[in-house]
C-alpha cells in the first residue's frame with residue numbers, strides 16, 4: 001500500500017470514490033478545479049495493488065490547514081487507512097518555521113459517527129457546532145487539531 005500525491009490520471013477514480021462516499025459529492029467540474037486549478041489544494045491518494053482506494057483533499061493557508069475531504073472505499077475501511085492519510089498529510093506540511101502549520105481544521109456532518117471518531121482518535125477536538133451548515137440543513141461539527149500545543 002502506498003500513499004502519493006494525486007495526478008490528473010487519478011481524476012476518474014477519485015471522482016468515482018467521491019460519488020460513492022459522500023452525501024453531497026463535488027460535481028466533476030468542482031473536482032477538476034481542485035485537481036487542476038486550485039493553487040492551494042493538495043490531494044493524496046492511497047493505492048493498493050495499483051488501485052486507488054481512498055484519498056484526502058486538503059489545503060494550506062498560512063499557518064492553518066483545512067481538510068475538505070477524506071474517503072476510503074467501503075471494502076478497505078476500518079483498517080487504519082484514513083488514519084494513515086491524515087498522518088501523510090501532516091508530513092507534507094512546510095518545515096520552514098516561518099510557514100509552520102499550527103492548526104488543522106475541518107467540518108464534519110454531525111451524523112457522521114465514523115468520521116468524528118476517526119478525527120477524535122487523531123487528536124481533533126470539537127470547537128463549535130455550525131447550525132444548518134450543509135445544503136440539506138444538517139449541522140456541522142467544526143473540529144481543530146492544534147499541532148503546536150502538544
Ligand SMILES: CC(C)(COP(=O)(O)OP(=O)(O)OC[C@H]1O[C@@H](n2cnc3c(N)ncnc32)[C@H](O)[C@@H]1OP(=O)(O)O)[C@@H](O)C(=O)NCCC(=O)NCCS
Pocket residue numbers: 021022068069070071072073076077078079080081082083084108112113114115117118119121
Ligand atoms: C470516515 C472514513 C474516511 C474512515 O476511514 P477508515 O479508513 O475506515 O478509518 P480508520 O480505519 O483509520 O479508523 C480510525 C478510527 O476511526 C474510528 N472509526 C472508523 N470507522 C468507524 C466506524 N464505522 N464506526 C465507529 N468508529 C469508526 C475508529 O475509532 C477507528 O479506530 P479503530 O479501528 O482503532 O477503532 C470512512 O468511513 C469513509 O470513507 N467514509 C465516507 C466518507 C466520509 O464520510 N468522509 C469523512 C468526511 S469528509
